[in-house]
Amino acid sequence: KAGVTQTPRYLIKTRGQQVTLSCSPISGHRSVSWYQQTPGQGLQFLFEYFSETQRNKGNFPGRFSGRQFSNSRSEMNVSTLELGDSALYLCASSLDLGISGNTIYFGEGSWLTVV
Amino acid sequence: AQSVSQHNHHVILSEAASLELGCNYSYGGTVNLFWYVQYPGQHLQLLLKYFSGDPLVKGIKGFEAEFIKSKFSFNLRKPSVQWSDTAEYFCAVRMVFGPGTRLSVLP
Numbered sequence: 001k002a003g004v005t006q007t008p009r010y011l012i013k014t015r016g017q018q019v020t021l022s023c024s025p026i027s028g029h030r031s032v033s034w035y036q037q038t039p040g041q042g043l044q045f046l047f048e049y050f051s052e053t054q055r056n057k058g059n060f061p062g063r064f065s066g067r068q069f070s071n072s073r074s075e076m077n078v079s080t081l082e083l084g085d086s087a088l089y090l091c092a093s094s095l096d097l098g099i100s101g102n103t104i105y106f107g108e109g110s111w112l113t114v115v
Numbered sequence: 116a117q118s119v120s121q122h123n124h125h126v127i128l129s130e131a132a133s134l135e136l137g138c139n140y141s142y143g144g145t146v147n148l149f150w151y152v153q154y155p156g157q158h159l160q161l162l163l164k165y166f167s168g169d170p171l172v173k174g175i176k177g178f179e180a181e182f183i184k185s186k187f188s189f190n191l192r193k194p195s196v197q198w199s200d201t202a203e204y205f206c207a208v209r210m211v212f213g214p215g216t217r218l219s220v221l222p
Contacts, residue, residue, distance in 0.1 A: 033210060035212075042205075042212060042213070042214040042215055043205060043212040043215070044222050045210050045211065046121075046213075048210065054215060056210070090158075090159065092159075098209070098210050099210055100209075101145065101147030101166065103149070103161060103164055104145075104210065105157040105159075105161070106151075107157050107158060108157075108158040109158065
């Protein structure tokens with residue numbers, strides 16, 4: 001069974017640009033969540049999507065947004081990039097809502113560098 | 116607000132030493148507790164989880180964790196570590212993660 005797949009794996013963007021990251025969950029999983037991982041802040045929850053609806057959101061500015069498609073695939077977008085947005089962005093999927101305590105499975109992440 | 120704390124930022128052990136990584140949480144609802152591990156260059160993997168029942172749970176690679184409700188703790192243990200256990204370990208309550216503990220095992 002294929003795991004959580006994230007694309008692209010690595011990307012470099014310039015301040016002020018926007019970026020879109022993609023995530024394909026494990027087959028059959030209906031929930032997708034996103035995390036930002038940095039050395040200083042650790043793993044911080046961004047948001048969770050289930051049945052194409054955002055179900056839970058972390059404390060990130062509105063520049064961070066996401067969506068989920070009918071096939072459960074998800075994208076997250078960061079607009080007006082700042083240097084501090086440089087991080088590993090992790091996608092995770094679960095059968096049902098992760099916020100309800102279901103086990104979440106992580107992808108390898110997308111490394112974003114903002115210059 | 117939910118929060119998870121991990122006692123140690125970096126732990127250094129010699130092979131065959133025993134390991135205990137501390138985790139405490141603050142959460143008012145039903146706790147679903149997890150330990151994840153991130154080996155160098157690899158993605159986060161589930162080590163073990165506790166939902167209910169026996170508070171002593173066993174995971175992969177000889178790891179176990181004990182849920183102590185009265186102490187709001189979920190400590191990870193392994194009786195004898197190996198060099199291959201070198202990794203970063205994250206405790207989580209539902210979707211809230213602790214800051215992680217880096218474990219370095221010296222051969």
